[in-house]
Amino acid sequence: MRHFGVFATFVTNQPDAIKKEIYRQADNIFLYNFSNDSDLSLVSQASMVDADTVRSIVRTLPPRMCLALGHVVCNLPILVNVDAFDSPPTGLTRLFFQREKDPVSVAVRGHRSTEP
DSSP states (O other), rough: OGGGGGGOOOOOOOOOSSOOOHHHTTTTEEEEOOOOOOHHHHTTTSSSOHHHHHHHTTTTTOTEEEEEEGEEETTEEEEEOOOSSSSSSOOOOSSSSOOOOHHHHHHTTTEEEEEO
């Protein structure tokens, strides 16, 4: 997959839930502020940067800032500002396809609906 430019992306709040073998194959890592020592040790093993440097940087990151590691930054630890997210932080799901409420437009497509 990687030879064709297709890369897997893992997003997690529990880095220990991902196996060490997966981390060793990671090309890039983006870390936000968290302070769990075992998680930081696990994730830092996947980068070319020593674990103490990763720990000291990640623990002090302000909101909307992340530490980028890996090929994307030529294996140098780089801090990146992240734009604010335009959705509520409560985890509200935004639907890609909205359900149509207009019975006329639904009927035109060949479906019948009794909803108003």
